[in-house]
Amino acid sequence: MSPLYCEKFRIPKHLEIADGAVIPAPVGEQPMMKTGNWRTERPVIDHEKCTTCLNCFTYCPDGCWHLDAKSEKMVWNPIYCKGCRICVEVCPVDALTNENELNFKGGVARLDKPY
Numbered sequence: 001m002s003p004l005y006c007e008k009f010r011i012p013k014h015l016e017i018a019d020g021a022v023i024p025a026p027v028g029e030q031p032m033m034k035t036g037n038w039r040t041e042r043p044v045i046d047h048e049k050c051t052t053c054l055n056c057f058t059y060c061p062d063g064c065w066h067l068d069a070k071s072e073k074m075v076w077n078p079i080y081c082k083g084c085r086i087c088v089e090v091c092p093v094d095a096l097t098n099e100n101e102l103n104f105k106g107g108v109a110r111l112d113k114p115y
């Protein structure tokens with residue numbers, strides 16, 4: 001493969017990657033990138049509807065859902081959830097809905113210094 005160029009920067013041979021890549025899911029939390037303060041809406045779960053199918057766990061790009069072994073309920077991580085709505089879209093039983101951050105007392109939009 002020929003060297004790749006990004007404007008005037010030459011990408012070293014050992015850092016080249018093919019167009020497109022497979023990224024294992026779920027992607028884990030990134031401590032250096034707390035994306036929760038990007039959020040204007042948050043996913044809210046209805047545990048009565050949730051079947052613990054783990055779709056949200058699998059598809060969340062920030063690893064914000066996990067199944068709590070003790071309660072056997074899905075748990076959401078507000079520090080990293082950026083409100084992208086992917087989990088809401090992939091939930092097969094409509095157990096997740098979007099709600100505006102302004103509806104929550106501790107919502108990102110209401111915090112002086114979110115995270």
Ligand code: SF4
Nearest residue numbers: 050051053054056091
């Ligand atoms: S995708 Fe929906 S049903 Fe599946 S675990 Fe998540 S909230 Fe529950």
Ligand code: SF4
Nearest residue numbers: 060081082084085087
């Ligand atoms: S809204 Fe996006 S970042 Fe937040 S939990 Fe759902 S999939 Fe993850």
